[in-house]
Amino acid sequence: MNDESVVPDTLAEDSLLLQIRALGHLPSPSSTALRLYALIQSEDVDLHKVAEVIKRDVALTVRLIRMANRPGGTPGRPVASVEEGLMRIGLKTVAGLAVGLSVIDDAVASSAPDASAYLALCRHSLAAAVLAEWMCDRPEIPVSAADLFTCALLARIGQLALLRFYPEPYSVLLRLNQNTHELLDAEREQLGIDHQAITLALLQEWGFPDPLTEAIRISEAEPELRVGNDRSHVMAQILNFAWEAAPALISRHTEKINGYLEHGLALLGQSVSTEELPGMVEDIIGHWQEWGSHTPGHDSSNKDIAPNSGEAESVTTRLLLVGVPLAIRQSWESTFAGRGYGVLNVDSWGAVTTQMTNESVGFLIIWQDEPHILGEQEKRLFESWTGEEQRAIVVLVPELNAPFAQELLEIGADIVLPCTVSVPLLGAQLARLEGKLVVARNLEAERSTHRKLLSELVLTTRKLHLQTLTDPLTGLANRRMAEAFLKRHWFQVERRNLPLGVLIIDLDDFKRINDKFGHDAGDAALRAFATVLKENVRQEDLAVRLGGDEFLVVCPLAQVSNLEYLRKRLIEVARQLTLETGPLSCSIGFAESDRNTMKSPSELLKQADEHLMRLKRNRPGKG
Template identity: 30%
Template sequence: MPQLEQLKLSGQLPSPRGVALSILEISQRENATLSEIARVVQTDPALSGRLIKLANTASHIARPVVSVQEAVVRQGMSTVRQLALGFSLVDQYRNGACRAFDYQEYWSHSLLMALGMQALGTRVHVAATDELFVCGLLAQVGQLALATVYPDEYHAVLMAHHADPAQAIGVHERARLETDHTELGIVMMADWGMPKVFTGPLTQYENPDHPSYPHDSRATSLMLMLRLSHRLADLGLANADVRPKLLQEWVAQASELDIPPQDAGRFIDEVIHSWREWSELLKIPATALPSFAEICHGHHEAEAEAKESHIPLRIVVADGNAFNCRKIMALLAEDSEHTIYPAENGHAALALAMEVLPHAIIAHVDLPLLDGLELCQALRATEEGRRMHILVMADEHGEEQLTRAYEAGADGYVPNAISAQGLRIRLCGAQRLVQLQTAWEKDRMQLRQIAAELAVANRQLATAALTDPLTGLPNRRSAMDQLEQAWSAASRSGLPLSVMVVDIDHFKQVNDSHGHAAGDRVLREAAATLRAAARREDSVCRIGGEEFLVICPNTDLKSAMLSAERLRASLGAKQMTIGQTEQTLTISIGVATRDAVASDMDVLVSLADQALYAAKEAGRNRTCTRQQRLFT
């Protein structure tokens, strides 16, 4: 009998118990209902809390899930079954007999992988985020199974892998146990009803040599998501010294799923935050990691320290003695990648410095035409020259010579008889200056980017503050601002100004009969119809509930009434799906115009409100005004 069949029949494999087992059994019946599942879940407070938390984490709906029934309905029978199974295994197998298998670390890694899959699912829409959570949680369940069934043998496998990490753990598993954790895990998940769409990617994602699925296929996306989540889990449990390298690899790999480097930090920080929250809920250890930026900073600091003494420089060597000039250039060329420019006199050195903008200048004191100290003073008088590292060279270097050099603006003094090592040490200051200037430029660019992003964010916030999120129309605050501007313009120009207050008839019945989701859909469609039917110069705003305000500049009462009738007819002609049927909506409209009675904008809106009330009282689905004297 094959090894896997023996394991399945042995009854030793990890399996659900209690409430999870009951859920598994109920869900296998053809007539199973979500209500039955919810009643069973409610008997386990811990499972209830976890399902509700996960439902709220995955939901994009503003109203939170507060009941088990709603969580079960939101997630579906298959997902609840898999979640109950996964949480049951977490509670049962926190410890075991395999000495080399760290059970707590296994669950910590699996939880972080689950949250990584869930977060990626919000960006790559290949499956429900709850299903992806379960997929990540159980991706390595074969290891738990082997440690449970073969504790001593798997201890030997782990020790062999520790001694020879170059070999994949699956190779060690097959050599000793005739199967591996991937093969066994897939069999177990298939028995538990894991959707088949996950089994192919789960089989192959740990094998980097596996040929890719067709580009842009669902399986390819899932395999990349599994690899990325596994790498993130490795990062979460890694030692501090290897985190920067793992982070760099993760960011590079994330680009395959169209996650740009600028988004990677926020993504990882949010997943790690969720990991700490879930670890408290499941009583699983979670490492207190620094932020993405702090890990990156550590990486860049180490990189900078390693490269500090190897930064290639542009260097001008100015010496009237050709032999000395060649000697200094030869010393500079030893074990370095510096770019060196020779100059035979002070004027040539000054012109060359302004042309190539060197990082460092080594100038002999006794230069022809313009000596070394005069060259130093001339350079320091320019903005470019003040950023250069200037070393003055001379045959003698007594106190008087040193004083004159530093007074002229030199950064250092070089004797003629100097070694390559001595010259290298004196150029450290130039290399450090280049680093500081590079960092300064980078900081300046970042500040510019932050300022630009802040300006965009402020504009977005300003727009959001004036926009109704459901319909996309201007909200009440924006409506009052626009009306105030229109009123001021009408006062200055003497042109007419009218407003309409529009109300959807019997809207409460839609909410009561079909729910708030149907009501929201009706409001969005009605808003879109009103905006499309309104004149280009009119502004349609939502001022609350099912009520809209239409501002009509340069419009008298007669034109406003005609425009209102056009809005009413447009909405009345539109078929909308409400519940299971196609229906039409009607609206009532109150119209008012600026006149001697409407002495300010508040009175104008009040007159339109009164006219709307009259339209409602007269039977709805009509347009009314309280200013008939102006209309006739």
């Protein structure tokens, strides 16, 4: 590990995945999402059963109906029932959506310290999913668009896991390594595991279909390994392409999307004429706009594409005048410019959106000289402006006591004034509001400092916590971590009757090694034996140093025959070690879980320990 490593040495262990799992940092899909996934795998999917599961999840039901009625989606009358929504969107897409969104919700709910990086990654995955689905939603393409959507949504779930586990260091790693292969290398070097290993393990754990998992695996392979005409390779190429192109879609960079689409469709053997492309780009942006609105922080993601107002960067507070008649505007412009405000102007409410990313806009001053019932779209627009604490909205109306004026205040206008307001009075009101804005800005700056401190604190606490779970001499898990791991897996033993095996290992005559060669040589022998364990157990097993010369291996899903095999192998490999202290001899007892006779993991350990004691007693020369 080099000096620039972002995590301490003790964390960079082969068993990182197990540590992450044991600490519960993996993104987890909701039980609804997993049930949906299981249901749609069956040959004859029962639509009503699927609808039943969805209806129990209110948030998912709402999203499903919204999605089914999205503008630009399948034309037809509005859908109001879950069943109809399912038919319109497709079962697989819904299941994929449920998994993806529940993972996002999970992160938001747990208020991940670096939520912005986490959400950016979620958005990247969602944009890739939208692109992949859009590309394959044509009859000539031999793969299912819905499958592709889900695959793209979940392809980088391992990155989300790492981001939760190491929020800050991993976001640094992501920033420094934009290229996938560099990122994988950096992860392996600095964290001891790459995101792909975690993605694949998670998908396997969730029972994701193997061919789709395989496509995800290939999608991150070197370019030459992605070539192939079978289904997995075609899917992998699309996934890779969608991931690369997604940032252009998020920033709605028309030219770049154009280039990507041309290239991507050519990849699928589809030729498109130059005339067709702009329509396609518009279509895909429309899709994204609708899907993207399902991830928090969507609005802020558009910052980088705000049409440039042509104004030089400045910290002057700007007034954005909306629909103010020319004559009045001219008089205001000169007055307010004289008071140090910048003045911008747009003609309609709709046009305001493009200026909202201009951070220097402090006031929206809306001229609404006709009483007017606000439409749904206008209300939503209005609400999105009023969500901004550091901005004030002033509306000018013909008559203050009209119900319309009251409605504006209710939906978030900071102040409503009559159109006849004098310039000095308007100026005084702006000055009053400005005071509030300054307080809000300072508060936000303070909050962001607190967030940063908090994230550092959380990270340090996590590192310390992790250190309390590892054995400092060998880097193996310690007894505490073993207990947590056993407890988690015991659940599977009781619930699903899955086997769980343990091996307890004691080095033979270790005291003699210490006495003869010294304590340091004894330590080296312990470390060497730990390496034997790490190299010979499966990825899903947990190797533990219990203390002194005693070790434990916990093997989920392993039965007696596997344990017997592992036992022989460990004894053999230890015997072949070439150490200053000579080959290592060890005794190994093992036991397999039996939910009928054992009530807890400690009974399983006890049985393995008794086996070990019998072996120790019966060793030649002992008795």
